[in-house]
Amino acid sequence: MKRISLSTIYRLSIYHRSLQRREERGIQTISSKELAREEKLTPAQVRKDLSFFGSFGTRGLGYSVKQLKDNIAGILGINRQWNVALVGVGNVGSSLVSYKEFPKQGFNIKLIFDNDQRKINKYHKEILVSDARELKTKLKESSIDIVIIAVPASVAQEVVNQVVEAGVKAILNFAPTNVVVPEGVIIRSVNMAIELEHLSFALVNKSLFKA
Amino acid sequence: MKRISLSTIYRLSIYHRSLQRREERGIQTISSKELAREEKLTPAQVRKDLSFFGSFGTRGLGYSVKQLKDNIAGILGINRQWNVALVGVGNVGSSLVSYKEFPKQGFNIKLIFDNDQRKINKYHKEILVSDARELKTKLKESSIDIVIIAVPASVAQEVVNQVVEAGVKAILNFAPTNVVVPEGVIIRSVNMAIELEHLSFALVNKSLFKA
DNA sequence: TTGTAGTTGTTAAATTTTTCACAAATTTAA
DNA sequence: TTAAATTTGTGAAAAATTTAACAACTACAA
Numbered sequence: 001m002k003r004i005s006l007s008t009i010y011r012l013s014i015y016h017r018s019l020q021r022r023e024e025r026g027i028q029t030i031s032s033k034e035l036a037r038e039e040k041l042t043p044a045q046v047r048k049d050l051s052f053f054g055s056f057g058t059r060g061l062g063y064s065v066k067q068l069k070d071n072i073a074g075i076l077g078i079n080r081q082w083n084v085a086l087v088g089v090g091n092v093g094s095s096l097v098s099y100k101e102f103p104k105q106g107f108n109i110k111l112i113f114d115n116d117q118r119k120i121n122k123y124h125k126e127i128l129v130s131d132a133r134e135l136k137t138k139l140k141e142s143s144i145d146i147v148i149i150a151v152p153a154s155v156a157q158e159v160v161n162q163v164v165e166a167g168v169k170a171i172l173n174f175a176p177t178n179v180v181v182p183e184g185v186i187i188r189s190v191n192m193a194i195e196l197e198h199l200s201f202a203l204v205n206k207s208l209f210k211a
Numbered sequence: 212m213k214r215i216s217l218s219t220i221y222r223l224s225i226y227h228r229s230l231q232r233r234e235e236r237g238i239q240t241i242s243s244k245e246l247a248r249e250e251k252l253t254p255a256q257v258r259k260d261l262s263f264f265g266s267f268g269t270r271g272l273g274y275s276v277k278q279l280k281d282n283i284a285g286i287l288g289i290n291r292q293w294n295v296a297l298v299g300v301g302n303v304g305s306s307l308v309s310y311k312e313f314p315k316q317g318f319n320i321k322l323i324f325d326n327d328q329r330k331i332n333k334y335h336k337e338i339l340v341s342d343a344r345e346l347k348t349k350l351k352e353s354s355i356d357i358v359i360i361a362v363p364a365s366v367a368q369e370v371v372n373q374v375v376e377a378g379v380k381a382i383l384n385f386a387p388t389n390v391v392v393p394e395g396v397i398i399r400s401v402n403m404a405i406e407l408e409h410l411s412f413a414l415v416n417k418s419l420f421k422a
Numbered sequence: 423t424t425g426t427a428g429t430t431g432t433t434a435a436a437t438t439t440t441t442c443a444c445a446a447a448t449t450t451a452a
Numbered sequence: 453t454t455a456a457a458t459t460t461g462t463g464a465a466a467a468a469t470t471t472a473a474c475a476a477c478t479a480c481a482a
Contacts, residue, residue: 060478077415095306101404170410193312199381204288271448
């Protein structure tokens with residue numbers, strides 16, 4: 001099967017959100033044209049993105065909001081619950097524990113680790129914080145699917161190594177550093193400063209910025 | 212001048228970080244090959260990205276780490292200080308106030324706003340929290356360049372409207388909702404759940420995921 | 423039932439982005 | 453001083469992505 005671009009996956013997430021909102025408002029059907037307009041894309045792009053995975057619409061009518069939403073959820077793997085662990089409950093980590101979008105999309109933080117004795121064995125939003133030294137053993141026991149890394153850059157690689165050794169196949173990294181993982185493990189890094197750098201670039205170079 | 216793609220800008224940020232790290236380690240020169248290897252790109256891409264903005268290297272030798280870093284900083288507009296305001300000191304907002312990467316790249320949070328009386332007029336990491344009702348007037352007074360929105364989805368558009376009216380031209384939105392801005396105002400949205408959705412997609416569709 | 427308007431799914435065209443390939447320039451060694 | 457080894461910068465080729473166009477199908481009105 002043809003491989004799917006990151007951009008397409010990203011847009012599927014966007015479509016899914018748009019459909020969620022529409023469903024909440026009781027809207028039953030939607031056309032590629034409407035969906036595209038709301039998200040500032042083209043109808044052709046919406047249809048093309050969906051066409052990689054099947055045909056979900058009805059000619060002359062459009063898409064059933066609920067059905068398309070469910071189909072996209074299936075494609076993205078968010079029609080199920082995922083067990084997530086968080087390593088590091090500093091500023092960033094804490095905010096993620098309370099981030100409501102995660103459970104809403106099926107991502108449930110089940111374990112929290114830290115290496116600060118003042119945090120260990122205390123509850124953080126109903127989850128008991130474990131000692132980071134127990135990372136490997138606890139991850140193995142708990143069938144964790146995804147680990148979020150929110151530790152200082154200096155220890156990120158070491159934490160990642162242990163997570164990989166525990167058999168976890170997906171990592172979301174908030175530490176502002178490059179980490180390497182072996183083949184077969186997926187890692188995505190988030191760096192919020194980079195988002196601001198886009199803005200500063202755009203401010204400085206208004207004319208040559210590409211929408 | 213040719214317009215620059217988002218991917219190129221993103222990679223410039225990546226190069227800049229890589230160069231910062233190398234400079235800290237006392238490394239003087241670097242080739243496109245090395246820079247590419249570290250960031251899992253191709254040397255041709257590195258050179259192409261840079262070529263949009265000028266020629267910064269020496270044939271046969273490579274690039275001066277410091278000079279290239281400074282040049283990229285100039286291109287990205289991070290060779291200066293930016294005044295940033297934050298609206299909303301909930302979970303996400305709080306973590307941003309303490310996010311060390313921001314000041315490191317020249318983004319300084321100077322004002323904080325909230326609408327919760329319990330937070331207003333108290334200090335949050337040395338910054339006095341202002342009443343959100345004063346948003347427009349205070350933004351105008353303070354020559355704020357960029358505003359970060361970290362409020363609930365339900366009020367995001369209203370906050371954005373006021374920010375725009377105050378004349379701010381760049382917004383970073385953490386509220387999980389679509390907001391519209393007039394022509395000439397740049398907005399970027401960050402949704403951390405989408406990052407997890409990439410991972411769940413990759414887990415579910417290992418084979419068709421495109422590196 | 424027929425005709426018209428609307429919308430999808432998909433092939434083809436256009437555009438954008440990435441990679442290739444190499445001349446030009448520079449360094450280093452002999 | 454010359455030759456060999458590097459590495460940049462860039463035009464051209466290749467690959468990927470987006471957009472356009474349209475046949476096929478559906479809904480609905482007359």
